[in-house]
Amino acid sequence: MIYTIAKKEFRSLFAAPSTWWMLALLQFLFAWFYFARMDDYLQVQAQLAQLDNAPGATIAVAAPLCGALALMLMMLIPLFTMRLIAEERRNQTWVLLLTAPVSAAHIVLGKFLGLLALLAIIIAGCAAMLATLLLGTHADIGLMLANLGGVLLLAASYAALGLYLSALNKQPIIAAASALGLSFGLWLLEMSASDNRSFLRALSPNAHFQNLNMGLVNSADLIYFALFIATLLWLTIRQLNDERRHGL
């Protein structure tokens, strides 16, 4: 059942012209960042070469690019998640799922995985662009994989957050705006933290992404992402179950 819903969700996201437009825009922006970053790197490369243990192309180009990608996805994902539940309510198609013999958990997991499959494709597109680095230099594959994995985990966290807010709202725009606002708030928690060990900073998914961004695969960060995603999915399931019992 999860697979049925995930497949339908993936196909309808993929069939929407707006998805293609957003994908194209994202690829364009990503390519732009890539060239800008590459240009900067080539300009300082001569000086860098004189240093001992000079930073390579991966840490100087790929890592910041993944940081930029994470930020772009943060703004993009609410536009997808708002469609998942809130828009179905507005279009009155939600009743099909509500009256079908499907549990709330299956609906939520199906929708989450359907969106995650789309996000994985978006990230794979960017990964393909980064792979062109291999043509000209020896890239640090480990660092690159840590980064891409980190972006995927971060995207999954934002998707879970967006899905929960989508379940709380009847209006897609409000669902999108609140998801964007909250993601932005979490990002600011990381940006504005005065010290790396502050408690508030630890709450932000971006802070945990920072470690992966530097190539540091830390089990604490992986557990944080798993907990963040699981908690939000659980809250979404609870919300839908409550609604089935008491109405929205």
Added chain:
Amino acid sequence: MSAPVTLSAHDLTRRHGAHLVAVSGVSLELRRGEVLGLLGHNGAGKSTILQMLTGALPPDEGTVAICDFDLAEEPERAKACIGFLPEHPPLYRDMRVDDYLLFAARLHKIAPDKLADALALAKQRCGLQDCSKKIIGTLSKGYQQRVGIAQAIIHNPAVVVLDEPTVGLDPAQIRDIRTLIRELGDNSSVILSTHLLNEVENLCDRVIILQHGRLIFSGSSTEMLANGNMEEAFLQITEQSSPGGTQWHNDSP
């Protein structure tokens, strides 16, 4: 009357806010092979009742059992026995007809090897054979309504609930849909809400009439026709139950 009970509802009540009561203490029972017509003025609570019977809206009080499964206790089993066409058909406008119907069939847990047969039968019953590859959003209202009905019957449910199934259709389509409802009534139970009294006269074995969320009449359609024609009987029953006639005659200055 020995046919098994497929749907029973007891004391359904639904409030909107603290004071406004949409439906109050409605009980009804439906047997296999029966077609039940739900009549009432606009805002009488017809759609609210149908939503509660199908699990789209939880009742504030009361219980619903479908094929002996309690809708609140065993929702998945109960919902597997029901097909629902709401007032606004729940159509994904960007999907193709076949894809949509297959999705609905999978949601209702039809085994993968039976999907193709179920799809073909539902399309044949609703006259959708030529629309397989069409995008739902591009279909006319009548065809969209047919897709909505096909979605409700594709899993061959024991209870089919149709909220104003013939609204917005042309006369030929209305005739086709009525034939279909009569066919459905042979094997399943059908509940249908409508404003068209001749539809009730032609299709329904039993009739219930609602007013201001309360059940004011329940009986066979022949009992109703004993009072003369259907329209007179309906108006007589509804006016009797609200003293001084229908609401808007009183409100006008």
